[in-house]
Amino acid sequence: MDFFVGHYNYWIVIFLMMVGLYTVISRGNLIKKIIGLNIFQVSVFFLYISLGNVEGGAAPIITEGVEIYSNPLPHVLILTAIVVSVATTALALALVIRIKESYGTIEEDEIHNLDHSL
């Protein structure tokens, strides 16, 4: 039982990772692919932050009377990764707008029929 309940954070990470990757691969709509990519990246953020949690630790902000803090470094790493994820999403959305303008559609199979490019 501890395998499931004790490690529930890893199960959430695995579930989100698989949902995200499956969405990127299986959905033909370009926006849905971007959403899938975001879900995949969010799962990685959960992995880092949940790994950084110290049992019995408080939030990593220096306060009086607190002796054990959670590890602040994963939080910092994930802030950087979130910024990267947001920038990637913004760029992807800009590309989708231009694709819609040039092709008239954002469905992968229709673009493939027009152009064999996706």
Next chain:
Amino acid sequence: MVDHISLLLVVVPLIAAPVVAVLPRGRLPWALSFIVATLCAVLAGMQLWSILHEGAISYELGGWAPPWGIEYRIDAVNAFVALIVAAIAAITLPYALLSTEREIPEEKIPLFYSAMLLCLTGLLGITQTGDIFNVFVFLEISSLASYALISLGRQRQAFTSAYQYLIMGTIGATFYLIGVGLIYSQTGSLNMQDLAAILPDVLHLKTVETGFAFIMIGIALKLALFPLHLWLPNAYTYAPSVVTVFLAATATKVAVYVMLRILFTVFPQGFALTTPADELFIVAGIAGIIVASVYAIYQENTKRLLAYSSVAQVGYMALGIGFASATGVTATLIHLFNHALMKGALFMAIGAIIYRIGACRMDQINGLGRAMPWTFGAIVIGGLSLVGVPGTAGFISKWYLVVAALEQEAWISVAVILLGSLLAVVYVGKLIEALYFKPVSDAGKEVSEAPILLLMPTWGLVFANLYFGLDTDLTVGVAEKAAAVLGVMRP
């Protein structure tokens, strides 16, 4: 000032990028980018000279000591790859002046140069840093800049190519991030040298092995290792010519460097041999060489042909890594350098053809060799280098690869390397036949030679090909030192 070269290599293009973006239109953005790129090339040369004469550099960012602070650690491998990247950037920029004026809308040119400088920042940052998370940050900086650069191509497939590259590249980078997270969870450190000390104690843990696997797959995607190469042909074909030249000569090379670092420096000696990693590199390398070369033969678009050829050349580099011996790693590093020169020259020559006739399909470039002799000469010598004819740089790298394969008694690899050269003869021959031996098509009736500003960088790279095919002190000498620094696994 000299102490800070390692940091200046990253900071100078980074600060120049937004400055270039706001400069008024005209030649000013190009001029500033050219100055910055030349400065980076000079600094990279000084850095390599300093490494060879004084030993490795360890630069602490902000004065914070490693392993808590980020450390820029430069040794022979880093300095070599940084020199390649900066020198290619410096030689591409004079080429860019005319090429971008034809291919990119005028109002976007300052933003184009800004994105080029950001890409240069990212690539140089990857080579300079000694912290594995910092590698991810710079990897994403360079990747995002390249997605933007590729989407500036004239045809509408540029958008879909950039989108496809974005999705695949982000998945690859996120796999790398997962791997780094898993390793961090078991070691508590992100510094490469520190990890090399801590990892031997935790190597038996499944977490660390999984982290290693994730990192390998993530970087293999950036490397365009077969079968994770699907983004490359489209991205190189539909990008503007300058972007193809720059990316073909630098982006995959830097990913090879990251692979070498992770395999040899971060993970202790011999770990990769206990995993299937080395055999998989050899298999993927062989598959890449054969399949990509065969694909290249059937392509109608010359840029696409050269793009598949790039995938095959990456297969050669993967073979060298898979051998994991001193000669193998030396061969990979030499091929890294030489391939940058070869592909740079070839894509520049194709870009010159595009400059003149606006197209690059096989049926449209017929007969242009006679009207554009210098461009044709560059394609011939670049093609001979790709095949591996003695006297050109390509021969040196093929030689070392075959020697490495013979040392390992990997007869299949020897056969594949030679078969790859034969297939290269076929597709290079196709290119040369179309350019010289066919009658001129309608698209190329009134064509004159490419302008001198496009020809000079092209022939600069061609002469570098010939020079480094005959005088190998720099390439082989530094590559052997770098392989010694990496500390290879099999004797």
